Amino acid sequence: MIPFVIVPENTTSLYESYQKVYEECLEGNKPCVLSEESTCKWLARTDWTYPDGSLKFDFLRSRFGRAGVPVVQSDEQSDYASRLQVPVSFDDYLEHLESKRPLSGINAPHGHVWYLKDWHFQRAFPEYRAYTVPLYFSSDWLNEYCDARYPYEPDKDYRFLYLGPKGSWTPFHEDVLQSFSWSANVSGTKKWYIFPAGEEQKLIQADGQLPSDVTSVDLSGCVHFVFVQRPGEVIFIPSGWHHQVHNLDTTLSVNHNWINAATVGNLWNLLRDSLNKVKQEIEDCAADFVDAHEWNRQCQMILKADLGMNYPEFFDLLLFIGTRRIQCDNEHEQYEFVRMKDIESIRGTFKQVEFSLDELPREDGAPDAIRKFLEVL
Ligand SMILES: O=C(O)CCC(=O)C(=O)O
Ligand SMILES: [Fe+2]
Structure with a gap:
């Protein structure tokens, strides 16, 4: 059955x-x-x-x-x-x-x-x-x-x-x-x-x-x-x-x-696990990078090639959707329960990722944007 x-x-x-x-x-x-x-x-x-x-x-x-x-x-x-x-x-x-x-x-x-x-x-x-x-x-x-x-x-x-x-x-x-x-x-x-x-x-x-x-x-x-x-x-x-x-x-x-509020946790787990695997795989060449930021940049490039998404893009997606939902200028406005779920799940994910922000390439503006976003919520 x-x-x-x-x-x-x-x-x-x-x-x-x-x-x-x-x-x-x-x-x-x-x-x-x-x-x-x-x-x-x-x-x-x-x-x-x-x-x-x-x-x-x-x-x-x-x-x-x-x-x-x-x-x-x-x-x-x-x-x-x-x-x-x-x-x-x-x-x-x-x-x-x-x-x-x-x-x-x-x-x-x-x-x-x-x-x-x-x-x-x-x-x-x-x-x-x-x-x-x-x-x-x-x-x-x-x-x-x-x-x-x-x-x-x-x-x-x-x-x-x-x-x-x-x-x-x-x-x-x-x-x-x-x-x-x-x-x-x-x-x-x-x-x-x-x-x-x-x-x-x-x-x-x-x-x-x-x-x-x-x-x-x-x-x-x-x-x-x-x-x-x-x-x-x-x-x-x-x-x-x-x-x-x-x-x-x-x-x-x-x-x-x-993806949406109901899957975002699974995606974040996938990105984190995959980044750890990338790091393990190229561990031997860590000494070839000038500093931790160069190393992080390389790891994120490989992650993007493997999965089609990396941390900067994931955070950009969450900031984009989160901002839209807060401003309420989306076509699903009448379904308030989904809007609330979206905001809540983005807030929850950002709370978790706060600890991973130093793994981003130096020039990425996401850490500041995420901190600001959490202040608004
Ligand atoms: O229809 C197919 O051949 C594959 C469809 C599929 O894998 C999907 O919808 O996720
Ligand atoms: Fe499929």
């Missing part, structure tokens, strides 16, 4: 149901699924699919065909991170999906399965409002921050579109930065294998690595859920929960990663 909550979005009191889902699923870090009604009005569903749910290839081609998209080979068991992303045109990819002919311009044997992954569709077509973020997942510090800091960079957000044929799949992994993710099927069906945070430890192999394909290992001693996600449904994956995903037919989905 899968302990998923199916949440109808249109309850009589949206505010009450938002608060309930926020507490049970986001703070409780438990998965849930939103029913098909939560996406049925999306342009992505009305414009892109026929009443039988299949994709309107001609519409997609005429509207978005000239865009470049990233595809990966998806038929081999290979390390997730080391898969090579190949840029192709969306036109060529659609042609390949529809005709089953090899992907044009790519020198790969016939029959290879190509999966279009991590396309920053909203950045590519900002004027086309393909979908709206479900209310329950709207407190999103990460994309709010990216939009303000990097509004014109095509890849600097955490909003993605996926499209793959039957048989394409995503190996076993957890999402970046201890983030939450939601994933909505615009068309098609996905089979999910989902593991509560920490449960993946039971699957560590003799080589110290996690398996990339959990369908080929014995899962009997390991708590996990298998869920088949139908067209239109939205699945919520909690922070730190490993998962593996298979497309059971041609499937187009949109997916966001995000």
Whole structure:
């Protein structure tokens, strides 16, 4: 039995149901699924699919065909991170999906399965409002921050579109930065294998690595859920929960990663643990640095390369969101309970980080900004 909550979005009191889902699923870090009604009005569903749910290839081609998209080979068991992303045109990819002919311009044997992954569709077509973020997942510090800091960079957000044929799949992994993710099927069906945070430890192999394909290992001693996600449904994956995903037919989905007050503690723990590992790894070269500040700067550079975020960026994100919430100039103003949670969790995190501020590079202004911020609160 899968302990998923199916949440109808249109309850009589949206505010009450938002608060309930926020507490049970986001703070409780438990998965849930939103029913098909939560996406049925999306342009992505009305414009892109026929009443039988299949994709309107001609519409997609005429509207978005000239865009470049990233595809990966998806038929081999290979390390997730080391898969090579190949840029192709969306036109060529659609042609390949529809005709089953090899992907044009790519020198790969016939029959290879190509999966279009991590396309920053909203950045590519900002004027086309393909979908709206479900209310329950709207407190999103990460994309709010990216939009303000990097509004014109095509890849600097955490909003993605996926499209793959039957048989394409995503190996076993957890999402970046201890983030939450939601994933909505615009068309098609996905089979999910989902593991509560920490449960993946039971699957560590003799080589110290996690398996990339959990369908080929014995899962009997390991708590996990298998869920088949139908067209239109939205699945919520909690922070730190490993998962593996298979497309059971041609499937187009949109997916966001995000962090907020409910995950920020996990992210801070991840940053701290990862920085300690970086320091241990390069301990031998510590003497090569002129002073502690040069050493700290190098450690933060490696942290950024490893995780995609480091301390200065994390503090900048918190200061940005915290300032906005205090000034109250954000679009979720009516949801006062989330605003209060945001302020409280940022204050709590800054209280903890006060002791790590001397690990920042000298020129970083965060320590003063954080101290000032704590004075205001
Ligand atoms: O749909 C997929 O292939 C992967 C989706 C995923 O990993 C996610 O939404 O976090
Ligand atoms: Fe994922």
